[in-house]
Amino acid sequence: MTMSALRRPGERDRLVVKFTQIDWTFAVALCLLAGTGALMMFSVAGSSWEPWAGPHLFRFGFCFALMIALALFDVRVWFALAYPIYGLGLLLLVAVEFFGDTRMGATRWLDLGFMSFQPSEVMKVGIALALARFYHGVSAENARLSWWLLIPAAMIAAPVLLVAHQPDLGTAMLIALTGAAVVVLAGLSWRIIGAAVVAFVVAVPIMVMFVLHDYQRARVMTFLDPESDPSGSGYHILQSKIALGSGGFFGKGYGLGSQSQLNFLPEKHTDFIFATLAEEFGFLGCALVLALFAAVIFMALRTASLAHSHFGRLAAAGVTATFTLYVLINGAMVMGLAPVVGVPMPLLSYGGTVMLTVMIGWGLVQSVRVHRYTEVTSGKGAFV
Amino acid sequence: MSEPSIFFSEVNERQGAFHRRSFLLGGFAGVGLLALGGRLAHLQILEAQRYQKLSASNQFNFRLVPPPRGLIVDRNGAILATNRPNFRLLVVKDGEHEPGPTLKTLAHFVPLDEARQARLLREFERTPNRTPVSVMEDMTWEQFSAINVRAPEMPNVTADMGEVRVYPHGGAFAHVIGYVAKVNREDLTETGPNSEPILLHPGFRIGRQGVEKAFDLDLRGRTGAKKVEVDARGREIRNDTDGDIPAAPGKTVELTLDVDIQNRALEVMGDESGAIVVMDCRSGDLLCMVSAPSFDANRFVRGLSTAEYRALADYERRPLLDKAMSGTYPPGSTFKMTTALAALSAGINPEERINCSGGWRFGGRTWRCWRHGGHGPQNMHDAIKNSCDIYFYQVALRMGPDHIARAAKALGFGQAFDIGIPGQRTGVVGSTEWKRTQVKRDPTWHPGDSVSYGIGQGYITANGLQLAVMTARLANGRKQLNPRLIKSVGGVEMPPGDEVPNLPFSQEHLDYVRSGMISVANDRSGTAYRQSQLGLGDVMMAGKTGTAQVRSYDGVANRDSRSVRWGLKDHNLYVAFAPIDEPRYAISVIIQHGGLGGATAAAPRAREVMRVALLKDPEIRARIVQPMPLPDVTDLPPVGIAPDGAVIAPPPMTSSPVPPGEPT
Incomplete structure (x- = not known):
């Protein structure tokens, strides 16, 4: 298949053509990451597919198929559904506020009868979609600095505040930063960006002191001085650093990580799976995995910049930004550079919801790639 | 790397801004990932040794092993105080397992009545987590094996073999030798020999009176340690026998008594x-x-x-x-x-x-x-x-x-x-x-x-x-x-x-x-x-x-x-x-x-x-035992003494002695 095929509207709508246009290198990179995750889960379960490694691979397989399927959807379908998805997400967040399940002091789940579901996850993709949809119709002038900007500000603030109130600070922060990334990519004035950064730097200490819940404040405080209370709340960070550091350059060997195998490492198969990896495969293994993450991020960004539609560019970049933030925040947390916030390492960590969100996001990105020459003016023609 | 756009006339400002800024986003991701890599290099290459030590101290624990207490012997080496094996039942309280239900289960195998259970529960309240409490001493072999067989179902229970002090002569030396007893809180000091952690071991006994008290430190011996791999809850995973430090038995105290x-x-x-x-x-x-x-x-x-103590203390003699x-x-x-x-x-x-x-x-x-x-x-x-x-x-x-x-x-x-x-x-x-x-x-x-x-x-x-x-x-x-x-103490006169x-x-x-x-x-x-x-x-x-x-x-x-x-x-x-x-x-x-x-x-x-x-x-x-005059031995048959002291007499004479040369 040649590029010319893509430029012919009749030809490019054929499924076979679409199929070949999916970034298969990118797909292989995703598989490698998920496989690494399963490998580590197999190890910490004592060389057993149960209870984590098997389900992890099974879920990834399902999500991978979903990604391919979503990639084949015309980007105009995404365009048309952008606002509805965002609106639905917002509605569900409000529903959580009133009908949600409370677990461990936080109201994050909606019980659908057959499964529990976190609406805040919808918002991670929803915010990128909705903002891309919004900026698609905004001129560069207005995107830089105008009263129009109050609309995206409100679009970001509404879900962020609802999620923060659950309280789920990690997800709220992710949504806010994803939104901010799209706004910046759309061409926000540097002056506003500068002012926002200054405001953020000033606001954070005030937030920490007066707005956060006690447990959240405690997490921040132990982050600042983890060794002050090694068996209490500083335990996670300290044990994680011990796991990382003791891995050394080559690691302790597969299945031989004492920190993870003997349960010193908390959440060894979920949020701290990177530490498990670091302990057993050392700096070498970590560097390879980080390189894989870098490859995934840069391939996704390249896809974003290839798109001819402003919507496609921004949506793909927004999804990539979310993914990047996941990786950086989880990495910083595991390495003791950030407080413990419940942000998993995408694709590596065990957990169905995040896997689903991330892979739906990549489905969107691949859809943008497959349909990079499709002219997006409105939702019209999407369902042809 | 964008391809030239021919379908869109608008090579517009928005696209230019996006491209510039997507480079920034890429740069941000790159810098972030490099920072993580740098941090990893710092932890895993520069500080690896320090964290390897911490990891080993997490992974391995030295379980103290009380040394066999020194013997007390009389002037001829007869044993006045020694140790005998003791099958002991220990229960550990940790966050996961409550001692109450455990004791109820154990009561099926060993005699633990309600009153004893209540007393043990009070002891558990005073004891810190993960410190074993002795629930029963001197179990029979049947009880010991019954508990051991069920050990996998009761991870907070261990039945092990310890040693208990025994005085074979009962009361004869009680005042001189004294006795040993469980360590009280009052025995523990901030520094010195009574600050050692072995005193908290449930099998450890401290000298209370007499020689046991006065020569307590000599009799104690050197605490040994068993190197064990433990998990985060402190449970033993396996024993690393190469890393064991053997316990050295206490010194023998020899008395002049007979x-x-x-x-x-x-x-x-x-x-x-x-x-x-x-x-x-x-x-x-x-x-x-x-x-x-x-x-x-x-x-x-x-x-x-x-009651026993009162009976002793209140007796007028x-x-x-x-x-x-x-x-x-x-x-x-x-x-x-x-x-x-x-x-x-x-x-x-x-x-x-x-x-x-x-x-x-x-x-x-x-x-x-x-x-x-x-x-x-x-x-x-x-x-x-x-x-x-x-x-x-x-x-x-x-x-x-x-x-x-x-x-x-x-x-x-x-x-x-x-x-x-x-x-x-x-x-x-x-x-x-x-x-x-x-x-x-x-x-x-x-x-x-x-x-x-x-x-x-x-x-x-x-x-x-x-x-x-x-x-x-x-x-x-x-x-x-x-x-x-x-x-003498430890052979030193x-x-x-x-x-x-x-x-x-x-x-x-x-x-x-x-x-x-x-x-x-x-x-x-x-x-x-x-x-x-x-x-x-x-x-x-x-x-x-x-x-x-x-x-x-x-x-x-x-x-x-x-x-x-x-x-x-x-x-x-x-x-x-x-x-x-x-x-x-x-x-x-x-x-x-x-x-x-x-x-x-x-x-x-x-x-x-x-x-x-x-x-x-x-x-x-x-001086006292004078040798008796030797009896006249001429008409007695020869008598031999076997090496074990048995007297070997010649076979009794039969009425018709066998003549020599006759086949038998």
Whole structure:
């Protein structure tokens, strides 16, 4: 298949053509990451597919198929559904506020009868979609600095505040930063960006002191001085650093990580799976995995910049930004550079919801790639 | 890398801005990932060693192993205190497992009634997490295996084999050796040996009394450690035997006591309350130090119930008190040798006779002799032999208390000896100086005080050990012998008791007093003649009886105490040494409230214990056991002795002996 095929509207709508246009290198990179995750889960379960490694691979397989399927959807379908998805997400967040399940002091789940579901996850993709949809119709002038900007500000603030109130600070922060990334990519004035950064730097200490819940404040405080209370709340960070550091350059060997195998490492198969990896495969293994993450991020960004539609560019970049933030925040947390916030390492960590969100996001990105020459003016023609 | 757009006329500002900023986003991601990589390099390359150490200290734990406690043996190596295996049931409290339900489950396998469960739960409340609590000791093999089989279902339960202290001779050595018991919170200190973590081990026992307490640190040994791999909950995953540090057993403490003499001494005490001390007159070694009644120290190791403890503590004969060291009694007439030596040193002529008519008026009262009819004219030798009170009243009055006190101190009265274990009460040795400083309400020494002092009453008290030392010093006749109880610790010999200065008495005076003691036991008219016959041929015993009154007999016509209750009877004492020609062993016997006359209760017991001591001595045995004349063996068949000692006799003669050469 040649590029010319893509430029012919009749030809490019054929499924076979679409199929070949999916970034298969990118797909292989995703598989490698998920496989690494399963490998580590197999190890910490004592060389057993149960209870984590098997389900992890099974879920990834399902999500991978979903990604391919979503990639084949015309980007105009995404365009048309952008606002509805965002609106639905917002509605569900409000529903959580009133009908949600409370677990461990936080109201994050909606019980659908057959499964529990976190609406805040919808918002991670929803915010990128909705903002891309919004900026698609905004001129560069207005995107830089105008009263129009109050609309995206409100679009970001509404879900962020609802999620923060659950309280789920990690997800709220992710949504806010994803939104901010799209706004910046759309061409926000540097002056506003500068002012926002200054405001953020000033606001954070005030937030920490007066707005956060006690447990959240405690997490921040132990982050600042983890060794002050090694068996209490500083335990996670300290044990994680011990796991990382003791891995050394080559690691302790597969299945031989004492920190993870003997349960010193908390959440060894979920949020701290990177530490498990670091302990057993050392700096070498970590560097390879980080390189894989870098490859995934840069391939996704390249896809974003290839798109001819402003919507496609921004949506793909927004999804990539979310993914990047996941990786950086989880990495910083595991390495003791950030407080413990419940942000998993995408694709590596065990957990169905995040896997689903991330892979739906990549489905969107691949859809943008497959349909990079499709002219997006409105939702019209999407369902042809 | 964007391809030239031909479909969109708008190569617009928005696209340009996006591309510039997507580079920024890429740059941000790149910098972020590089920062993570840098952090990883810092942790995994630069600080790897530090974290590897921390990881190892997480992974491996050293479980303390209590060392076997050192043995306590007698002078011949007979074991007085040892350890035996003990199947023990330990339960750990951690965040996951509550002890309550665990105990209920365990009650199916071992006897744990409700009351015991409640007491254990209280103990669990005081114990920190992950510190094991001993739920049951001395399980049978069946119980032990029943629990062990079910161990996988009960991760917080361990059944293991520990050691428990055992005293094979029960009560005979209870006061000297003491016992071990669980560690109390009061035992723990911030620093020093009692701050070591092994004290928190449920199998560890601390010395509570006697030798166990005084030599606790020597007996403890060096704590061992078992290197185990543990998980985050502190549960053992596997044992790394290469990393084990073996426990070194405690040192052996060898006593000078002799198990046979000690056991016999406790036996002869029967139901009586008192003490027997036997001392070697040449070396100062204590061969026997018994206090009766005694108690079984093994019960204390297990932990006494309140009822058991009350029974011991409330018994009027006070089994918990060591009467050989901490009970002080008026020495009574056993003190008369001291008075005599003091008189001789003070220049009183021993041949001067003092008439005893049974009573003597002095200071407005009549001082009575124990013999109402009187002894007639007595010189010092007669007075010792007959234990004449009148003679010693007058001699003591004549020389005054300070001469007596000097002699008493030289013989060991009023002194605590360094025998390695605490608990000696020194008693009182009266003198003008002593009374001036110690008796606040009546600081002057009255002549009447001297009178009773002369016969060992009043301002003179002593314990059994001091009486034995006094006798041994008299018998030795030269040295101010010190008693020794601990022969060696961990093979290192303790200083002997005979490297001491000589007695401040002339040899002639000592011989004179000793001849008095010989007459007591060997003249037919001596006060303890019948009770002092050892029946060991020319190995004979010398002694001195004593009666110490515990109440005033003024106005009591009859001192016969058979009808008064036990607590008001006189103390009955006897001190002796043997053999008289070459003194080897000295003994003191105190029978608390034993009744009138040292000869009745104390002397027969002293004789029996002395016989055991003498018969154990090979040199003495050689003197006693004379070889029988050999029988005429000419017409007896030859008898062989097999190596195992069996006698091999030739086959019995048959009526028709088989002629030689006949086939069989």
